[in-house]
Amino acid sequence: MIGVRHVKRYGLGIDIGGTFTDIVVYDSETRNQFSRKELTTHDDPSRGVMTGIDGLLASGEVAAGEVSRVVHATTLFTNALIERKGAVTGLLTTEGFRDTLEIGRERKYELYDIKIVKPAPLVPRHLRLEVPERLYFDGRVHRALDEDALIKAASELVDLGVVSVALTFLHSYANPVHEQRAAELLREKFPQLSLSASIDVAPEIREYERSSTTACNAYVKPLAERYLSLLAERIGERGIDAPLLMMLSNGGLTNIEEAKRSPVQLLESGPAAGALVAAHFGGEDGGAHILAFDMGGTTAKLSVIDHGQPTVAYSFEAARAKRFIEGSGLPIRISTLELIEIGAGGGSIANTDAIGLLKVGPLSAGSEPGPAAYGRGGELPTVTDADFALGYLDPDFFAGGTMPIDMDAVGRAFAPLCESTGLDQTALAWGIHDVVNENMTNAARVHIAEHGKDPRSYNLLATGGAGPVHAFYVAKKLGLKQLIIPQAAGVASALGLLIAPARVDRVATIAREMEQVDWDQLEGAFTRLEADARSVLDETRLPGHDAEIQRLADIRYVGQASEMVVPLPPGPYTGASRAALTEAFEQSYVAAFTRTPPATAVEIMNVRVTAVLKVPGSAATSQGADGASGEPVKGQRQAYFPEHGKHVTTTVYDRYALQPGQSFAGPAIIEERESTLIVGPGGRFEVAPSGSIIVSIG
Amino acid sequence: MSTSNASNSNAPQFDSVTLEILWTRMISAVDEAAKALRRTSFSTLVNESNDFACVLTDAKGQSLAQNTESIPSFIGTLPVTVKHFISEIGLENMVPGDVLVTNTPWIATGHLNDITVARPIFHGGKVVAFAASTAHAPDIGGKVRSVESREVFEEGFHIPIMKLISAGEPDATLFKLLRAAVRTPDQTEGDLWAQLTGLELMERRLVELMDEYDLADLDGFGGEVLGRCEKAMRQAIRALPDGTYPYEFQTDGMDEPFQFKVAVTVAGEDILVDFDGTSLQVDRAINCTMTYTFAMASYALKCALLPDLPNNEGIFRCIKVQAPEGTIVNPKFPVAVGGRMATGHYVPVAIFGALSPVLGERMIAASGSPLWSIIQTGLRSDGKTYANVLFFNGGMGATDGGDGQSTYSWPSNISNVPIELIERNSALFVHHKKLRPDSGGAGEHRGGLGQEVHFEVQSETPIGMIFMAERCKIPAPGFAGGQAGATGEVRIDGDIVDHRRNVVLKDGQTVTLRTPGGGGVGRSEDRDADVRAEDLRAGYCEG
Numbered sequence A: 001m002i003g004v005r006h007v008k009r010y011g012l013g014i015d016i017g018g019t020f021t022d023i024v025v026y027d028s029e030t031r032n033q034f035s036r037k038e039l040t041t042h043d044d045p046s047r048g049v050m051t052g053i054d055g056l057l058a059s060g061e062v063a064a065g066e067v068s069r070v071v072h073a074t075t076l077f078t079n080a081l082i083e084r085k086g087a088v089t090g091l092l093t094t095e096g097f098r099d100t101l102e103i104g105r106e107r108k109y110e111l112y113d114i115k116i117v118k119p120a121p122l123v124p125r126h127l128r129l130e131v132p133e134r135l136y137f138d139g140r141v142h143r144a145l146d147e148d149a150l151i152k153a154a155s156e157l158v159d160l161g162v163v164s165v166a167l168t169f170l171h172s173y174a175n176p177v178h179e180q181r182a183a184e185l186l187r188e189k190f191p192q193l194s195l196s197a198s199i200d201v202a203p204e205i206r207e208y209e210r211s212s213t214t215a216c217n218a219y220v221k222p223l224a225e226r227y228l229s230l231l232a233e234r235i236g237e238r239g240i241d242a243p244l245l246m247m248l249s250n251g252g253l254t255n256i257e258e259a260k261r262s263p264v265q266l267l268e269s270g271p272a273a274g275a276l277v278a279a280h281f282g283g284e285d286g287g288a289h290i291l292a293f294d295m296g297g298t299t300a301k302l303s304v305i306d307h308g309q310p311t312v313a314y315s316f317e318a319a320r321a322k323r324f325i326e327g328s329g330l331p332i333r334i335s336t337l338e339l340i341e342i343g344a345g346g347g348s349i350a351n352t353d354a355i356g357l358l359k360v361g362p363l364s365a366g367s368e369p370g371p372a373a374y375g376r377g378g379e380l381p382t383v384t385d386a387d388f389a390l391g392y393l394d395p396d397f398f399a400g401g402t403m404p405i406d407m408d409a410v411g412r413a414f415a416p417l418c419e420s421t422g423l424d425q426t427a428l429a430w431g432i433h434d435v436v437n438e439n440m441t442n443a444a445r446v447h448i449a450e451h452g453k454d455p456r457s458y459n460l461l462a463t464g465g466a467g468p469v470h471a472f473y474v475a476k477k478l479g480l481k482q483l484i485i486p487q488a489a490g491v492a493s494a495l496g497l498l499i500a501p502a503r504v505d506r507v508a509t510i511a512r513e514m515e516q517v518d519w520d521q522l523e524g525a526f527t528r529l530e531a532d533a534r535s536v537l538d539e540t541r542l543p544g545h546d547a548e549i550q551r552l553a554d555i556r557y558v559g560q561a562s563e564m565v566v567p568l569p570p571g572p573y574t575g576a577s578r579a580a581l582t583e584a585f586e587q588s589y590v591a592a593f594t595r596t597p598p599a600t601a602v603e604i605m606n607v608r609v610t611a612v613l614k615v616p617g618s619a620a621t622s623q624g625a626d627g628a629s630g631e632p633v634k635g636q637r638q639a640y641f642p643e644h645g646k647h648v649t650t651t652v653y654d655r656y657a658l659q660p661g662q663s664f665a666g667p668a669i670i671e672e673r674e675s676t677l678i679v680g681p682g683g684r685f686e687v688a689p690s691g692s693i694i695v696s697i698g
Numbered sequence B: 001m002s003t004s005n006a007s008n009s010n011a012p013q014f015d016s017v018t019l020e021i022l023w024t025r026m027i028s029a030v031d032e033a034a035k036a037l038r039r040t041s042f043s044t045l046v047n048e049s050n051d052f053a054c055v056l057t058d059a060k061g062q063s064l065a066q067n068t069e070s071i072p073s074f075i076g077t078l079p080v081t082v083k084h085f086i087s088e089i090g091l092e093n094m095v096p097g098d099v100l101v102t103n104t105p106w107i108a109t110g111h112l113n114d115i116t117v118a119r120p121i122f123h124g125g126k127v128v129a130f131a132a133s134t135a136h137a138p139d140i141g142g143k144v145r146s147v148e149s150r151e152v153f154e155e156g157f158h159i160p161i162m163k164l165i166s167a168g169e170p171d172a173t174l175f176k177l178l179r180a181a182v183r184t185p186d187q188t189e190g191d192l193w194a195q196l197t198g199l200e201l202m203e204r205r206l207v208e209l210m211d212e213y214d215l216a217d218l219d220g221f222g223g224e225v226l227g228r229c230e231k232a233m234r235q236a237i238r239a240l241p242d243g244t245y246p247y248e249f250q251t252d253g254m255d256e257p258f259q260f261k262v263a264v265t266v267a268g269e270d271i272l273v274d275f276d277g278t279s280l281q282v283d284r285a286i287n288c289t290m291t292y293t294f295a296m297a298s299y300a301l302k303c304a305l306l307p308d309l310p311n312n313e314g315i316f317r318c319i320k321v322q323a324p325e326g327t328i329v330n331p332k333f334p335v336a337v338g339g340r341m342a343t344g345h346y347v348p349v350a351i352f353g354a355l356s357p358v359l360g361e362r363m364i365a366a367s368g369s370p371l372w373s374i375i376q377t378g379l380r381s382d383g384k385t386y387a388n389v390l391f392f393n394g395g396m397g398a399t400d401g402g403d404g405q406s407t408y409s410w411p412s413n414i415s416n417v418p419i420e421l422i423e424r425n426s427a428l429f430v431h432h433k434k435l436r437p438d439s440g441g442a443g444e445h446r447g448g449l450g451q452e453v454h455f456e457v458q459s460e461t462p463i464g465m466i467f468m469a470e471r472c473k474i475p476a477p478g479f480a481g482g483q484a485g486a487t488g489e490v491r492i493d494g495d496i497v498d499h500r501r502n503v504v505l506k507d508g509q510t511v512t513l514r515t516p517g518g519g520g521v522g523r524s525e526d527r528d529a530d531v532r533a534e535d536l537r538a539g540y541c542e543g
Helices: A045-058 A076-082 A147-159 A177-189 A207-237 A256-261 A269-285 A383-389 A407-421 A425-450 A467-478 A492-499 A519-539 A575-593 B016-040 B072-089 B172-181 B185-212 B219-238 B290-305 B347-362 B419-425 B529-538
Strands: A010-016 A020-027 A033-039 A067-074 A089-094 A128-131 A141-143 A164-168 A194-197 A244-247 A253-255 A289-295 A300-306 A316-318 A330-332 A340-342 A348-352 A358-364 A459-463 A482-485 A502-513 A548-557 A564-567 A602-613 A633-641 A646-654 A663-665 A668-671 A676-679 A684-687 A693-696 B052-058 B063-066 B099-102 B114-123 B126-136 B162-166 B243-251 B258-267 B270-274 B319-322 B372-379 B385-392 B428-435 B451-457 B463-468 B489-492 B503-505 B510-514
Touching: A010 A045, A010 A269, A010 A492, A020 A045, A020 A492, A033 A045, A045 A207, A067 A269, A067 A492, A076 A207, A076 A316, A089 A147, A089 A207, A128 A147, A147 A177, A164 A177, A164 A207, A177 A194, A194 A207, A207 A244, A207 A256, A207 A330, A244 A256, A244 A269, A253 A256, A253 A502, A269 A289, A269 A300, A269 A459, A269 A482, A269 A492, A289 A425, A289 A467, A300 A425, A340 A425, A348 A383, A348 A407, A348 A425, A358 A425, A358 B016, A383 A407, A383 A425, A407 A425, A425 A467, A425 A633, A425 B016, A459 A467, A467 A482, A467 A676, A467 A693, A502 A519, A519 A548, A519 A575, A519 A602, A548 A575, A564 A575, A575 A602, A575 B016, A633 A668, A676 A684, A676 A693, B016 B052, B016 B063, B016 B126, B016 B185, B016 B219, B052 B072, B052 B185, B063 B072, B063 B219, B072 B099, B072 B114, B072 B126, B072 B290, B114 B185, B126 B185, B172 B185, B219 B270, B219 B290, B243 B347, B258 B347, B270 B290, B290 B319, B290 B347, B372 B510, B419 B428
Parallel strands: A010 A067, A067 A244, A089 A128, A089 A164, A164 A194, A289 A459, A459 A482, A646 A668, B270 B319
Antiparallel strands: A010 A020, A020 A033, A244 A253, A289 A300, A300 A340, A316 A330, A348 A358, A482 A693, A502 A602, A548 A564, A548 A602, A633 A646, A663 A684, A668 A676, A684 A693, B052 B063, B052 B126, B099 B114, B099 B162, B114 B126, B243 B258, B258 B270, B372 B385, B372 B463, B428 B451, B451 B510, B463 B503, B489 B510
16 A cells, blocks of 8 residues: 655545544555544543654654644543633623623523523623623724723632633624734733734624624633643654644634634534535535545544535534524634534434324434443443344344354334334334434535525535434435445544645624625735635745635625525625626525515625635545445345335445446445445335445436 | 225215324424424524414414414414405406515504415415414514504504415515514525415415315314314303403503403303503503404413413404503504503403402412513624524413423423624624523412523624513412512613613623513412422522
8 A cells, every 4th residue: 555655745635533632644645545444542632643643653654754744633622611610711791791601691492491591701800890891883983991990800810710702892893903902912911812803813793692692602712722832842742743733613624823813713613514514525525515424433424525625604602502503603603514413323222202102313322322222231222222123234244253142132112102103123123214314304404505505406425433324214204316325434524634724814894784885995805805714824934925815795685684695706896896796696585485575775794705726636436346345235134224124135235345347236234333224115226336335316 | 196094085074083083283384384383494483483383274364273382362363364355356356376474563463573375275276275474573664662662653664455465476576574673584584485485385285285185175074173163162161150351450551551441251051351441642652452352362262261272263263352542552553562562461461360269279370471571783894784682581471280390481482592693693692591580470379580691792882772571560460379480671871771661782781681581379378388398498589
């Protein structure tokens, strides 16, 4: 596998998850790849990383001097938020408004629960202090910043043990003058304090959401500063002289200085890497529109990929109190790859509710005790147990045959539910399979419809241990034609890090009706954002300066609260651009909502710039299936298919023996170590040159 | 599309699996519609404050599914309104592409400000369901929900049951009249179109679902799922000891306090809520029609007895609500009703109060509600008229599980509007918006805190302002030894005013609103010492 070595040709990807730390080294020219999997070391995550890197270096597969860049994704910051293990954080805000963070939006996320609890603010009330200053909505100064009061409040916070401060003044998005001055003073007087100003983190209208985002940033910032500096230092010590780049939630890359300034942008970096890999594999075999579906042990994640690009959202919620309930978390206004997470995985537990309907999840048996079939004390029926009962999974070849399966335990776990639903074991097992599929398709439908798109124009790309088991009938429910199963890559996300472009997003609030836009000012805002974005890209030390710049704007009809993020034609803009900008908005609007409303004015709320710099050689293709050999059919077993209404004899294929171009009809079971692909009757699968399996749903 | 599901290849069998799939699919269709409605709406009432709901009913108007984030009142009133559409217009007179409309308070939501629309969904040539939605219009004309109105005729543009759209053709006359009658023609009409977008989405999704599952109608599905929910509710009622549970309390009222008198009778599997003895209706816009009273009573009962299930008509079936005609909770046409929530939001207090001896840990003390709001009207600098509604919540009552939540909407579920948008959209400048220390009723579990908002009018032309404020005289009572929450206050230029009167405010005048706190639960001396210390540290209590 080792080709001719050149200097500096390897990318090094580091992906820290909750359980494992994946390290992958990848040569985009030869497609050589080496990887290590280490347990995540929670007390000092850089230790696990260095163990992996040292292992790779010691093996002689890669030399330190050959690494050209290091790209890193981590769930550390999200976990710090979820576990509330961030820094002691204080908030300085406009006089009269210290409770904004606690009052929130005043609406319950669950209607009928009288014991509902609001998500607690990250900064407790006694650490939220006020400073005299005030702007009008249009940015004019109403009351000057009281600098002495600011210093006094900050000293008070320091005395109370605060190490990180969030600074958020009313209407600062309209004029940063007070926040900038306050930040300057605080840096000067309190150099030890970690500081996050809302104008740097999320300069957008709506004070609660902006404060929440800024507070989250402040809360994880000391951790980010400490951890990222340490990691960079240790990597340097190993003789790796390459920039350390961080994966952002939006799938872009940035340098560690920017990452340390604004770690809130890293919250979704791990899942973003996964979505990029899906976009990459999907792009090879799946066409323009991909629905990426990753189903693991406890959750399923869905992301939408259009024209090779995962869709980007400009807000999400972190650390939901009730994990899957919208509104129970902390609102975060950053750009992020849009990922829908639902409580549906192999470990999801089946149960009946108060009226006897079969429910699956969101409770999960997790990995301990796990599904009943694992024989580790799990007594509740799970999705994985149903998949065994249906014959989809092979008790003798689970996890490549490394895990013994207890089918008697499955029967025992099913018995109470069989009794309460009046279904026999097979009908119940299919019911569990079908209900969990329905939960996932509903999430996908609502999500795709929110973007005004038709789910049927998508192909499904399935990954994760349980993804390929469920994908066929999920695709069928959604009315999709094609399913793509890429070759299993245990380190797929880490690989995604190495094919991602560097990307910087910048936003500024304009809040003007289109008719009243000062075009010089608008063009100035775009130019400023572009220059700022370019300067961050420069710091990534990636070769090449031909960054692709996309201008966007959040536009709405006057009176609407939700803006539509509209890609705009390239600048520079003058008064003559009004028609083109309005038309771009109306086209997007009609595409999403079929009609434009009765004559009303159009308003630009925010302007955005996305600067993207492609990584040289990142147009990598995945490893083909050239090495396949042997007999593709490995046997037969009984499996249930709803079209037959019973278990039927089904051919079992060995994925490692399938060769490109081979094609077989369903029903079929295709086994590999990490997962099993189910193809129903009427379906047909074929191996693509890339090694992916393409299933026609039929 | 062919059926994808073996269990459906025969005649539909509504087993636990099929029911679950059909029902969750319907809920997700309604959620999808609600998201589209919100995104395309034009008033902050809908898109910031969430004052709308979407419901899917069967062909008889029985609710099958509602959007997850909907508000309690509309969930209860929408199915009633759809039933009136059916009985007045007749299924036989409906054709594909029709949209029915009304805002008549006695058959819809209790005041003219909410516009209810419904679209019959056809399948196989007959009506199989209705997609329906209600949204609070930014303005409906008239005296802008002034409490001073005496008759409904003063309260704005009245739309009797009629077709807004006939076979795809909008009634241009109705739209023209509506636009002429309201202060916010673009927003009011824009929101109406947003509602229609939602209805179309529901229709499309339901038809797809029925095709996929080969359903000719929803009778079998509806019968089964509503039947199961009804049974679950009946079981929950049966678990309560039989008997009649009376409760009585007073509220601010008008010149005199209102007397709320309720008797909740649990008889086997049925509940009867009877408001006999409650104050007679008044010639002010604070009367609450029976549709709204029923919605609030059934919401409270569901919270108390069956909080975990999604809602549908089955749950309403074992609940009967009655009140003598001519009372504040069942007023007679044509009395004014614009501020009906100021009465209706007390209904859950009546239900929980009556059942308190038997609810145990499912009890919640009274909250700092009814919901507060202000409505301002005026002229913009460009000469255009505007109307703007803002909401302010008080503290929730405590439960025996913990403190009441501060500034949280209950029993309604309405959001505030961000300060940065208020100042952009209207002539107000907000000096502060903060929690009100010590406003939560003391107790082992403290009531939630209300809020204090202080703002100034900054306008060249005077603006009209109307306040909806309650619990300014009689606070939210505590429970089991807990103290009452603080009463609310409305001040203009520092002085407490009679907030029932419409005011005209000039540049520089200030308004202070202090919303009430929730009631406490349990004796104050039983409060945990650490929690007490935290109250002091945070300043929730200033001791």
